[in-house]
Amino acid sequence: MMNLMDILQNQLSDNVLDQLSQQVGAPKEQTAAAANGIFATLVGGLANNATNESGLTSLMSALDRDHDGSILDDLGGLIGNMSQGAPQQAAPNALNGAGILGHILGDRQETAVQQISQNSGLDMGQIMKLMPILAPIVMGVLGRAKSSGGLDLGGLAQVLMGSAQNAQSGGFGDLLGSVLGNVLGGGQQQPQQPQGGGLFGQILGGILGKR
Secondary structure, three states, rough: OOHHHHHHHOOOOHHHHHHHHHHHOOOOOHHHHHHHHHHHHHHHHHHHOOOHHHHHHHHHHHHHOOOOOOOHHHHHHHHHHHOOOOOOOOOOOOOHHHHHHHHHHHHHHHHHHHHHHHHOOHHHHHHHHHHHHHHHHHHHHHHHHHHOOOOHHHHHHHHHHHHHHHHHHHHHHHHHHHOOOOOOOOOOOOOOOOOHHHHHHHHHHHHHHHH
16 A cells, blocks of 8 residues: 655655755754654644544545645755745645644644654754645645545545554654544554554544445
């Protein structure tokens, strides 16, 4: 099955990491760790939002309307433009990082920033600079995956849940548990579940069982 985490990590070319590192004033290795933590958190948040049909339908509509993946064709230019400090509210929806974060994480943004900061060693201010830049990339990757894979609602849910579970079992379980644990089963995250197990697997089974 398609793994969004692998696709997202592949977007972090040397050039992209150079630009991101310059933006936040941090070494590339720490910037990469923070970026991967942000990717995992946003994929987990999207998976959580897709656990009900209204959230899934809303996400599908947003992808169809605003996120066709074309922003991935020139990530260097994208990051350069977004770092100029243009007001986020003036940005098209595809580039509105602050708006995307609000939709995905809601009131869990501060918790996410704290946990990613602890995991990566970057300070919270640096994480807060990175998140609005990376959020449109997550939506662009998801939009392109949806169109290239011809995903319907069930397929989109499967990709999100599977990718979130891969992040959970691939070293980001504690992070996802801290940020999303209260939403996903009262915080009883278990990072090292075998494939097909864990909370994301249970949620996915619940969704597909109802279809």
